Each structure stands twice: as C-alpha cells, then as structure tokens.
Amino acid sequence: MSLGFVMLCHSNLDRAAQVARHWAEHDCPLVIHVDAKVPATEFAGFQQALSDLKNVQFTPRLRCEWGTWSLVQATKIAAKQLLKNFPKLGHVYLTSGSCLTLRPVSELQTYLRAHPQTDFIESVTTQDVQWTVGGLNEERFIYRFPFSWKRNRKLFDRYVALQRFFGLRRKIPKGLTPHLGSQWWCLTRQTLTAILTDPDAEVFDRYFKRVWIPDESYFQSLARRYAIHIESRSLTLSKFDFQGKPHVFYDDHLRLLRRSDCFLARKIWHKADLLYQTFLYQEQIESFKTEPAPGKIDRVFAKAVERRTRGRPGLYMHSRFPNWDWENGKTAVEYSVFHGFSELFEDFDHWLARRSNAQVHGHLFAPERAEFAGGDPIAKGGLSESATLRDYNPEAFLAALIWNARSERQVFQFSARDRQKITPFIASDSNARIHVITGAWALSLFKSNRNFDEIRNEAAVLQRNEVEFISELRALYARAQVKIWSLTEFLEYPIENLAEAVAHLPSATGPMHLETVPRMVQFKGFAKFLQNLKNQGMRAHVVGDFPSDDMELMSIKPASVRPYVVR
Amino acid sequence: MTALSRYRLRLQRKRFLLRAWRKSRALKPVENRTGHIRPRDILCFATIRNEMARLPYFLEYYRDRGIQHFLFVDNDSDDGTRAYLAAQKDCSVWTCAESYKRARFGMDWLNHLLGKYGHGHWCLTVDCDEFLVYPFVDTRPINALTDWLEASSIKSFGTMLLDMYPKGPVGAFSYAPGCDPFEKSCWFDSGNYMIQKNPSFGNLWIQGGPRARVFFADDPKSAPALNKIPLVRWQRGYAYASSTHMLLPRGLNLVYDEWGGEKTSGILLHAKFTDTFQNKAQEEVQRREHFANSKEYRAYLAALDTDQGPNFWMQFSEKFINWRQLEILGLMSKGNWA
Incomplete structure (x- = not known):
C-alpha cells in the first residue's frame, strides 16, 4: 500500500463507484467527496454500493461550484482524512468521478515507487501559460472574484472591469509565487502534509478564497514551496478545448487512449460502456513503456480546436459563414485569372490547357453561360453552367468551384464583357492571381463587323467596366496578386510578356516554358478602327497609345517603356 | 439590431405561440404516451400524412440513434399510418383533419406539442424523409x-x-x-x-x-x-x-x-x-x-x-x-x- 486516492464526485455516481471499486480492490485506499448538490438518496445508494470495501471512506459533503474555493476545501478535507487514516501512503492522487484508469494499477504503483520523492503536478508560472480562457492569467491572482462566473456572469465581468479601471490590486502573500496547472495531481505524503499543516496556511487560504479558479492554482503554487522534486506534468490525461472545458472521451477513442500509455484519463463520457468495460474489467496487457506518451491524442484535440477557431479556408457552409474579410482565405487555394488574353490570342484557353497541368476554363462569367473546361455543362461538385444560377450568387459559385477542385489548379478567362459582380471578391482574394491586358476588348469589337454606332456604345460600356475592374484591383483592400499591361505595352514584347504571365502555372515537367506560342489576332486596320472610335467621341484610353501605323508597332521597341507591376 | 426590431421579433414570437395554441385545439389525441417520457429523454417530433411506406425505417433509424420517444401529428392519413403508430410503444399520436397549409405547414401543431412536452428536453423536429x-x-x-x-x-x-x-x-x-x-x-x-x-x-x-x-x-x-x-x-x-x-x-x-x-x-x-x-x-x-x-x-x-x-x-x-x-x-x- 503506497498509493491512495482522493476522489471528487458530483454526477454519474454509478460510474464513480465502478472506478472507486477498481482502485480499492487493487489495494488503493480512497477518500471520496460527493457534492452536496447530489440528492441524499442517490448518495446513500452510492455509499451502499461501496459499503463492502474497507478502504473506502467518505467525507462530509460540501456544496461545490466550479471555479470556486469550495473545490479546494473539499480536496483539503479529503486529503487530511486520507493521510490520517492510512498512514502508510507514499503518494496521494487527486481524481474526479469521471476519470478512468488506462493502465493496470500495479504499473502506476511501480512507477510511483520508482519516483518516491517526485511530485507530479503541472505547475507553471502565469507568464508561461497559454491555455487559460478569457485572458485571466495573472489577473486571477491580483483581483478579487466574489461573484460566480456561472451564475452571475454580468456581475463577474463588471467587477473585473471595475478593478481594472481603478487599478485595484491584491497583495500576493509573502513567500508565494503564483503557479497554474491542471487540477489533477499526484503528490508525495511529504509535500502534501507540508501544504496542509503549513503554519501560514490561514493566510494562504484567506488569499486563495478570492482567487479565480483556485483549484488550478492552490496546490500548484504551494507545492513549489515544499517539493523536493516537481515533475511539472499531470499523470492524468486531460485536454481542454478553446472554451476551457475538458474534452470528453468516447468509445471510439479506445485505440488512442490505449496507445497514449497514460495512467488516467479525464473526462470519460458516462455512457462510454466499451471504455469502462475495457479498462476496468478486462485483463490489461502489460505495456512495456513506462512513460506516458499522449502526443497522438494531443494532435487530435489540437486539430479540433484549430477547426473550431480557424476553420478550413475557402469553405462556406451552414456552420462556417464568415463575415467579409474574416474568411481566413476567401477561397481554398490559389487560382489564376486571365483578363483580355482570349481576345488577343486565338484559342488561348485551349492552348493553355495543352501547355499546363491546370484546369483551364473559358469565360466562367460570360453572360450566356459559365464556360467550363472542355465545354462541359456541369463542373465538379454539381455546379451548373446556367448563367442565372451563377449570377444569383457569383461569390458562392466561384468559392465552390475552387473548393471542389482544390487539388487541381483552376484557371479562367475574364473580360470586360463578362458579368462584373464578382470583381470585388476576386480583387480582395489573396488566392487570386490576375493578369490583365487592358483594352483587349477593342480587338473583339474590331473583329465583330457590326454597325458602328452599336460598336461605339458597346465600347463605352466595356471601357467603363474595365476601368472599374482596374480600380478595384488597385484599391486599398485589394489583396490579389495583379499584373496589368495596356494592350500597347503588352504588344511591345508580346512573347516575353506572355511567358511571364503563364510562368507560375504548373506543368508536367516543372515550370512552364514556351516552345509554341498561340497565334495572335490580325492587327491590320486596328489603328484606323481606334481612330474612328475617337472621331465618334469615344477614346479607348485603356488601349494605351496605339501607334497609328500597324507595321510600326512591331518594329519600334523603346527600351524605356517596360511593363509596370502592381504588387 | 435596434430595440424596435428586437421588440417586433418578440411580438412575432408571441404571435406564433398564440397561433400554436389556437391551432392546437384541432388536435385530437389518438394515443398519448407522453407520461412515459423520462426527464433526460430525447424526443422526436414530426407531422406526417400517408407515410406507411417510410415509417418503419424512419422509426428504426432514430431508435438506433437513441431517440426515446416520438410525437406525431397525423394530418388525416387514410393508409393505416395512424393505427400503425398508435401500436408503437414509444410513440404518441395526435390527429388533425384541418389544413396543413393553414397550420403553417404543420408548424403550429408542432410548436404547441414542443412547448407542452418538449420543455427541457433535446427535441428533434424532422419530416419523415x-x-x-x-x-x-x-x-x-x-x-x-x-x-x-x-x-x-x-x-x-x-x-x-x-x-x-x-x-x-x-x-x-x-x-x-x-x-x-x-x-x-x-x-x-x-x-x-x-x-x-x-x-x-x-x-x-x-x-x-x-x-x-x-x-x-x-x-x-x-x-x-x-x-x-x-x-x-x-x-x-x-x-x-x-x-x-x-x-x-x-x-x-x-x-x-x-x-x-x-x-x-x-x-x-x-x-x-x-x-x-x-x-x-x-x-x-x-x-x-x-x-x-x-x-x-x-x-x-x-x-x-x-x-x-x-x-x-x-x-x-x-x-x-x-x-x-x-x-x-x-x-x-x-x-x-x-
């Protein structure tokens, strides 16, 4: 007999009784404190269930409330009783009614015998703590907390704010350095008696009565005064979520718990029959590892917290609908937009699709329909080509397209002729890589062979659309990676510029190189066309200063004019 | 959200509750086993009409997940649905011949039952598909x-x-x-x-x-x-x-x-x-x-x-x-x- 337990229970006493019996039958005495809120009949049943065990005792019942001194008080009473009545104990372990042992009791006993002078208690200074919730680390120790957080949240918060405002601070008793840690500890008789019989105990108790969540700091701080050797970790596996509430273990955690090699775990769901059955009643396989290794479980729960707080970027669903600019990534992965390229180069999207490993769509936002890659009427995830459906919520359309195909890079064409509602979204999306040739729309008008007054009106609309798009891209909130050429600038070094624009796309053999180039449209008469537009009062300024002679364009290459880079 | 719009929502909620009470008078109990409901039971509420084909699997599915009691409003079925449900030990059934639409697609009836029997329970309100x-x-x-x-x-x-x-x-x-x-x-x-x-x-x-x-x-x-x-x-x-x-x-x-x-x-x-x-x-x-x-x-x-x-x-x-x-x-x- 070298190990004894103090057990705090407040609900699901049937499970607590099973666990208590398990320990008692393995020669570990227990002193159990049951919350006074538990009905007397239930308590009587619980006592009855354990009445055949000589080494199980009960303390008088106190009313316990989470986060208050009552829990420490109950622990102290129970610990005193345990030490007094079982004088041969070497270690005292504090557990709750929803803890479960994961390894044979004999292994825990052996482990503690091998560490006779070690106190296993997580105990870290307030500066090192990251897990407390609500920002109350140091403040737990310097303010007073007379109001219940669970019942009087408003009063609690206001009183803290008041103390902050007036700079009221409590004096921390001499000889005490505040430490925090998991409330489930295992202390040596020596340390525990020193804490319980400290001549200054009254001072400390008075102080801790008004500290916030003293069960996470009372023993953790005082142990530092007396312990010979502190191992600052808990032998009980206990993980907390982002609200500061313990994660619960279920039947499907069995394998994880087994492999953790921890001695105890908290908190077990009271109906996890398989876990209780396995760890209490089945012959446990002797594990050869001696040290607990909760790394794998840590990762599972860290991931859960990450999912709850940061979520999956680019996902919009019924439990994740972030406010504008709180998306943590408007879309899931990077994608490319080519604006004006399909007007300048014949069959640009097919050429690009052949050259790269990306999925290259046509004009996704064309007024007639969404031009999916390969002319499909439907895209991954069930996105329809219907323009009405797409324009009903273009942001959802694009975000879904990128999310659905997040393993493959998406590329699409855009132009001033397309539906423009999407532009603020892509301009503010850091995943968008946008290459723009301004004024390329004039080429398709030039080819269109329509009535000139129609063309003139259309040109005005397209130019306005494009100017608006460009100003979105240059806006303060824009986060897309953008490269803009005017048509004239682009044509000065068309091949180099094209190579630059497509260089980032993945291809089967490393970065893309241009071995073939797509065919450019014919320019003969384009300068004249622009002049005609101008004569009609419509100056296509986004085209740039297009030379009046078509032949001149390809020959003059002034070195000073280089494409400019925005961002 | 201004105080005024909050107050409007409050009035709207009261209106829903009043409606639920008014419409509930058309509900006739066929089999009321709600006395068997224990404090922590999880309840399922549904309005149905001629669902004989679907109900067996529906009940099986939710019983397996741990629903302890079902409360059905039967909207004038004529295919034996009512009798089938009345024979199930964990079901309570009400019937109503009035318009489904005028009861806000059954919601008025269910709001009433939820308020009356669902208080303090986790309640699952679903259609039977x-x-x-x-x-x-x-x-x-x-x-x-x-x-x-x-x-x-x-x-x-x-x-x-x-x-x-x-x-x-x-x-x-x-x-x-x-x-x-x-x-x-x-x-x-x-x-x-x-x-x-x-x-x-x-x-x-x-x-x-x-x-x-x-x-x-x-x-x-x-x-x-x-x-x-x-x-x-x-x-x-x-x-x-x-x-x-x-x-x-x-x-x-x-x-x-x-x-x-x-x-x-x-x-x-x-x-x-x-x-x-x-x-x-x-x-x-x-x-x-x-x-x-x-x-x-x-x-x-x-x-x-x-x-x-x-x-x-x-x-x-x-x-x-x-x-x-x-x-x-x-x-x-x-x-x-x-």
Whole structure:
C-alpha cells in the first residue's frame, strides 16, 4: 500500500463507484467527496454500493461550484482524512468521478515507487501559460472574484472591469509565487502534509478564497514551496478545448487512449460502456513503456480546436459563414485569372490547357453561360453552367468551384464583357492571381463587323467596366496578386510578356516554358478602327497609345517603356 | 439590431405561440404516451400524412440513434399510418383533419406539442424523409452529442438538408417499405450550395443542390431552402418560425461561426426522391397544401421529361459513404467535438 486516492464526485455516481471499486480492490485506499448538490438518496445508494470495501471512506459533503474555493476545501478535507487514516501512503492522487484508469494499477504503483520523492503536478508560472480562457492569467491572482462566473456572469465581468479601471490590486502573500496547472495531481505524503499543516496556511487560504479558479492554482503554487522534486506534468490525461472545458472521451477513442500509455484519463463520457468495460474489467496487457506518451491524442484535440477557431479556408457552409474579410482565405487555394488574353490570342484557353497541368476554363462569367473546361455543362461538385444560377450568387459559385477542385489548379478567362459582380471578391482574394491586358476588348469589337454606332456604345460600356475592374484591383483592400499591361505595352514584347504571365502555372515537367506560342489576332486596320472610335467621341484610353501605323508597332521597341507591376 | 426590431421579433414570437395554441385545439389525441417520457429523454417530433411506406425505417433509424420517444401529428392519413403508430410503444399520436397549409405547414401543431412536452428536453423536429447525420454518428449515440452540446452551453444544432437521388430516373427504382431508402438513393451534389444571411432572423438561407440545378436554374430565388435547425434544447416560449428553417428567439439561429471557425454541425439526408415521389408530387399539386401553392411540386411536374420522373444524376454526383466523407467535402463539420 503506497498509493491512495482522493476522489471528487458530483454526477454519474454509478460510474464513480465502478472506478472507486477498481482502485480499492487493487489495494488503493480512497477518500471520496460527493457534492452536496447530489440528492441524499442517490448518495446513500452510492455509499451502499461501496459499503463492502474497507478502504473506502467518505467525507462530509460540501456544496461545490466550479471555479470556486469550495473545490479546494473539499480536496483539503479529503486529503487530511486520507493521510490520517492510512498512514502508510507514499503518494496521494487527486481524481474526479469521471476519470478512468488506462493502465493496470500495479504499473502506476511501480512507477510511483520508482519516483518516491517526485511530485507530479503541472505547475507553471502565469507568464508561461497559454491555455487559460478569457485572458485571466495573472489577473486571477491580483483581483478579487466574489461573484460566480456561472451564475452571475454580468456581475463577474463588471467587477473585473471595475478593478481594472481603478487599478485595484491584491497583495500576493509573502513567500508565494503564483503557479497554474491542471487540477489533477499526484503528490508525495511529504509535500502534501507540508501544504496542509503549513503554519501560514490561514493566510494562504484567506488569499486563495478570492482567487479565480483556485483549484488550478492552490496546490500548484504551494507545492513549489515544499517539493523536493516537481515533475511539472499531470499523470492524468486531460485536454481542454478553446472554451476551457475538458474534452470528453468516447468509445471510439479506445485505440488512442490505449496507445497514449497514460495512467488516467479525464473526462470519460458516462455512457462510454466499451471504455469502462475495457479498462476496468478486462485483463490489461502489460505495456512495456513506462512513460506516458499522449502526443497522438494531443494532435487530435489540437486539430479540433484549430477547426473550431480557424476553420478550413475557402469553405462556406451552414456552420462556417464568415463575415467579409474574416474568411481566413476567401477561397481554398490559389487560382489564376486571365483578363483580355482570349481576345488577343486565338484559342488561348485551349492552348493553355495543352501547355499546363491546370484546369483551364473559358469565360466562367460570360453572360450566356459559365464556360467550363472542355465545354462541359456541369463542373465538379454539381455546379451548373446556367448563367442565372451563377449570377444569383457569383461569390458562392466561384468559392465552390475552387473548393471542389482544390487539388487541381483552376484557371479562367475574364473580360470586360463578362458579368462584373464578382470583381470585388476576386480583387480582395489573396488566392487570386490576375493578369490583365487592358483594352483587349477593342480587338473583339474590331473583329465583330457590326454597325458602328452599336460598336461605339458597346465600347463605352466595356471601357467603363474595365476601368472599374482596374480600380478595384488597385484599391486599398485589394489583396490579389495583379499584373496589368495596356494592350500597347503588352504588344511591345508580346512573347516575353506572355511567358511571364503563364510562368507560375504548373506543368508536367516543372515550370512552364514556351516552345509554341498561340497565334495572335490580325492587327491590320486596328489603328484606323481606334481612330474612328475617337472621331465618334469615344477614346479607348485603356488601349494605351496605339501607334497609328500597324507595321510600326512591331518594329519600334523603346527600351524605356517596360511593363509596370502592381504588387 | 435596434430595440424596435428586437421588440417586433418578440411580438412575432408571441404571435406564433398564440397561433400554436389556437391551432392546437384541432388536435385530437389518438394515443398519448407522453407520461412515459423520462426527464433526460430525447424526443422526436414530426407531422406526417400517408407515410406507411417510410415509417418503419424512419422509426428504426432514430431508435438506433437513441431517440426515446416520438410525437406525431397525423394530418388525416387514410393508409393505416395512424393505427400503425398508435401500436408503437414509444410513440404518441395526435390527429388533425384541418389544413396543413393553414397550420403553417404543420408548424403550429408542432410548436404547441414542443412547448407542452418538449420543455427541457433535446427535441428533434424532422419530416419523415429526413435522416439526421451528425459527427461520429456511427460510433456515438445522439445523447453523446446532446450531452456535449449542453456542456458547451449550445442550445441548437444546425444542419443542411442534403437531397439524395438515385442514378437514373427517380421513378425507375421501387422502394420497399422498411428498407433503407439510401441503398439506391445514395447520390448527392457535393459543392453547389449558395448561402445568404437573413438579417432579421440571423439565420443562413441556403439554396442549391440538385433541385436548384435541375428545376430552378432559371428562377434560383424560388429554389427551396436547405438550412435546417432540427435539434434544439427546447424551452417554453421558443417557436419555429418557418418550417425548421429558423426559430425565435433569434439567438437559436446562430448555428454558424462568423469569424472563420467551424461550429459542429450535421446533415439531414433527404430521402425525397424515391419512386413514391411522383405520386406525391401529383397529389400535392392537387391539394395545394404546400409552400407557395406547391410551386415546388409544380416545377417538378413541369420538369418531368419522361414518365419515369426527373434524373438528377450527373458525372460529378457523389456516392454517399459515411459522415466522414461529408465532413471532408465540407458539408458538415466536427467543429471542436473530437
């Protein structure tokens, strides 16, 4: 007999009784404190269930409330009783009614015998703590907390704010350095008696009565005064979520718990029959590892917290609908937009699709329909080509397209002729890589062979659309990676510029190189066309200063004019 | 949200409650076993009409998940549904011959029963073609979820309705009573959903899926809403406002995170598209007892190109495997429940 337990229970006493019996039958005495809120009949049943065990005792019942001194008080009473009545104990372990042992009791006993002078208690200074919730680390120790957080949240918060405002601070008793840690500890008789019989105990108790969540700091701080050797970790596996509430273990955690090699775990769901059955009643396989290794479980729960707080970027669903600019990534992965390229180069999207490993769509936002890659009427995830459906919520359309195909890079064409509602979204999306040739729309008008007054009106609309798009891209909130050429600038070094624009796309053999180039449209008469537009009062300024002679364009290459880079 | 609009919502909620009380007078108890309900039981509420074929599997599915008591409002069935339910030990049944539509599509009746019997319980309000899938549904019973929600101070659990359809025309597959409807109707659209926020009630309005794709491509605004909040820790004074799409008080509609994180959520698998669907569509159009004068059903009938019914299947349809697949696709989330 070298190990004894103090057990705090407040609900699901049937499970607590099973666990208590398990320990008692393995020669570990227990002193159990049951919350006074538990009905007397239930308590009587619980006592009855354990009445055949000589080494199980009960303390008088106190009313316990989470986060208050009552829990420490109950622990102290129970610990005193345990030490007094079982004088041969070497270690005292504090557990709750929803803890479960994961390894044979004999292994825990052996482990503690091998560490006779070690106190296993997580105990870290307030500066090192990251897990407390609500920002109350140091403040737990310097303010007073007379109001219940669970019942009087408003009063609690206001009183803290008041103390902050007036700079009221409590004096921390001499000889005490505040430490925090998991409330489930295992202390040596020596340390525990020193804490319980400290001549200054009254001072400390008075102080801790008004500290916030003293069960996470009372023993953790005082142990530092007396312990010979502190191992600052808990032998009980206990993980907390982002609200500061313990994660619960279920039947499907069995394998994880087994492999953790921890001695105890908290908190077990009271109906996890398989876990209780396995760890209490089945012959446990002797594990050869001696040290607990909760790394794998840590990762599972860290991931859960990450999912709850940061979520999956680019996902919009019924439990994740972030406010504008709180998306943590408007879309899931990077994608490319080519604006004006399909007007300048014949069959640009097919050429690009052949050259790269990306999925290259046509004009996704064309007024007639969404031009999916390969002319499909439907895209991954069930996105329809219907323009009405797409324009009903273009942001959802694009975000879904990128999310659905997040393993493959998406590329699409855009132009001033397309539906423009999407532009603020892509301009503010850091995943968008946008290459723009301004004024390329004039080429398709030039080819269109329509009535000139129609063309003139259309040109005005397209130019306005494009100017608006460009100003979105240059806006303060824009986060897309953008490269803009005017048509004239682009044509000065068309091949180099094209190579630059497509260089980032993945291809089967490393970065893309241009071995073939797509065919450019014919320019003969384009300068004249622009002049005609101008004569009609419509100056296509986004085209740039297009030379009046078509032949001149390809020959003059002034070195000073280089494409400019925005961002 | 101004004080005035808050007050308006309060009045609206009171109106719903008053309506529920008024409409409840038409409810006639057939079999009332609510005395057997124990304090921590999880209850299921549903309005039904002629569902003999679906009910056996419905009951089996939810009993297996750990629902302890079912409360049904039978809207004038004539196929033996009433007698069948009355014979089940864990069911209470009321009947009502009045208009489903005038009772706000059954919601008034259910609001009444929820207030009367659901207070303090976790209550699941579903149609009998809706099957709840929550994280870890294959290994944890539903009270594991509700215990956890309660410990996290969460009062309502959000889901999305996921329309399931077979490969091929809907009418080509026959559904045998008692069978799993998702054996054949196992396909769904994984990523074409559109979300908007409803500023007054604070809920999300979700549309999309196969019905929007096939029936409502030219009129997306009329596409059916897919957001559902079926699982609520009910308190007297709560009221469903429109089907189970939204509730009052509006805080219950905040089942989504607005700051980038994911809350824990589930899916309601929708077994609407089986071979009984076509008869149902025809009947409902005649009865004009559904939303917007059964506009939805009329759209379906208009879209039936063959006598076998619509075919929703396409090359990118996903085949249902389990909840983990839905989680990976982003149709539901574990949130921080691990």
